[in-house]
Amino acid sequence: MPDYPARPAYSPARQEPFAADGGREVISVSSLNRLARQRLESAFPLCWVSGEISNLTVAASGHAYFSLKDPQAQVRCVMFRNKAQTLGFRLENGLQVEARVLVSLYEPRGDFQLNVEGMRRAGQGDLYERFLRLKAKLEAEGLFAAERKRPLPAHPRTLGIVTSPQAAALRDVLTTLARRAPHVKVVLYPTLVQGEEAPHQIAAAIETAASRRECQVLLVVRGGGSIEDLWAFNDEGVARAIAACPMPVVSGVGHETDFTIADFAADLRAPTPTAAAELASPDRDALRDHLQRLAGQFSRRMHRRLEEAQQRLDWTARRLKHPAERLALQQQNLHALGQRLQHALGRRLERAGFDLERARQRLRLARPQPGAQAARLEALQRRLANAQQRALQTRRGQLERLAAGLTHLNPEAVLSRGYAIAFDQQGQAVHDAGSLAAGQRLTLRLHRGERQVEVRGESDSAAGAN
Incomplete structure (x- = not known):
């Protein structure tokens, strides 16, 4: 049985109606019953009540009306159809039950009553709780899953x-x-x-x-x-x-x-x-009836198959020809095929002859001519010899020009004309007389040989040789 949450305690949102002069306002009976029902439903949460069912009546609408009683008192109860249909047992007078109820009031008659939300047999609360716990445990493990069925x-x-x-x-x-x-x-x-x-x-x-x-x-x-x-x-x-x-x-x-x-x-x-x-x-x-229906269907289908086979046999018989006629037809086909083969072979031989003639012509055109080739080879040799002679002359003239240039630039040629080169003790050529000091030794390179000289003074222009 599902466990319903308890309702919160009643907290009135408005005060009771009072007259303008401070006294109570006069209200109708229906308003009084409505206020009483609201107070009862707000003041009492959902609770379990145990007792014995008596005066049970099930209306045509499916709603169940009964009383719950114990040895000292009783109270009227109503269980509406949508709640009664979820019970796992039949309501009967004298049945000890535990009901989950909402305390209320039936306004049209002012009757105090309990609206029953759920019910179980008395003494079964613990068993039912154990049932729900085990069901939840096994369901969480997937033991009841639909894909396992x-x-x-x-x-x-x-x-x-x-x-x-x-x-x-x-x-x-x-x-x-x-x-x-x-x-x-x-x-x-x-x-x-x-x-x-x-x-x-x-x-x-x-x-x-x-x-x-x-x-x-x-x-x-x-x-x-x-x-x-x-x-x-x-x-x-x-x-x-x-x-x-x-x-x-x-x-x-x-x-x-x-x-x-x-x-x-x-x-x-x-x-x-x-x-x-x-x-x-x-x-x-049912299986026997089904087999009989299948047998009837099989028989009808076999009859249809036989009839269709007979029709195909008749049609095939009409198409059937005498063997001699078939042989004659085959001979005609063979003769026609032989003629087609001869024509095809003739056309292929003719095309092959044309191809051969074209190949001969191409071969004649591609055949080498030694005389013409020899004359061409001689002309090419002459052109090559002339080109080599011209190239050699050109390279010789370039070489002579370069040699003349080198001769003009050669220091030895200058020395041969009576010039000398002075070198200091570090082997560096002397370019400026002002950089020389008295007593400094120099080396003079002549066209033929070298001599050591000494600077004697600024006005002197020559030195003795060693």
Whole structure:
């Protein structure tokens, strides 16, 4: 059952109406009831109230009207249709319940009443909380994910049943299978379905069926009962055994309004054990009718195929010719092909002759002429000899001009005309007489040989040789 948030405490937004002279204003009964309802709904948060249902009436609209009572008092209650449809059990007089209510007032009659938002059987609050916690845990792990669900095989050969051998659910399942699919083999995996040992035995039976792999679909079934009776199917071990089973599992536990953790873990939930058998087994009568329809369709199609084949045979027979006629036709075709071949060969030979003649003409034009080539070679040799002679003369004239230039620039030629060059002791040529000092020794280079001289004075112009 969903947990509703508590309403905040009432904080009046306006003061009660007063008359202009300081006394209370006179108000109508409807206004009084409306103010009383607003005060009640604001002052009381959503709360849980326990009691026994009595004076139950379900209107045609689907709304349920009843009283909750205990040994000392009672209070009127209303549960609207959209809330009543979410209950997992039927409302009955004398049923002990815990109701999630909003304290209110029915204005038209001024009746104090409780608007019921949710309800559970008395004493089941802890079990239901455990159910919700386990469901949230396994759902967060992805154990109930839609992509994990596997489709049931259309024509299973063997069905496995996990239930008690004494359970009425087993008789219902076997009766349904005998009526719908007597050819399907049934394997029973016996287990307790109620009590402290039941969860362990149910999980062990499912694991046994998984290890044996004797069946293609496994049914986990039990008849209806209270939440305590069905609690073995809200066990985590049972849910994990169902999820780990290699074959598809159909859960048919309780009645249509009962939900267990096993229903969410199974590949398919059935509202009852009988419905589980119907979902897992093919209907023999429906299959027989389907086969008869298929047989009729097959027969009609075969008749049509035979008729079409007969028509094709008649058409082929009309096209069939005598062998002699076919041979004559083939001879005519062969003669025509021979003539075409002769014409084609003649045209190819003619084109080949034309190509050969053109090649001969090109060969004659490309044949070498030794006499003309020899005359041309002699002319080229003469031109080459003349060019070499002219080039040699040109290079000789250039060489002579360069040699004459070098002769004019040669220092030895100057010395041969009576000149001398003076060098200081560092071997540098002397250019300025003013840079010389008395007693400084110089070297004079003449056209033939060298002499050491000494500077005697500024007015002297010669020095003795060593």
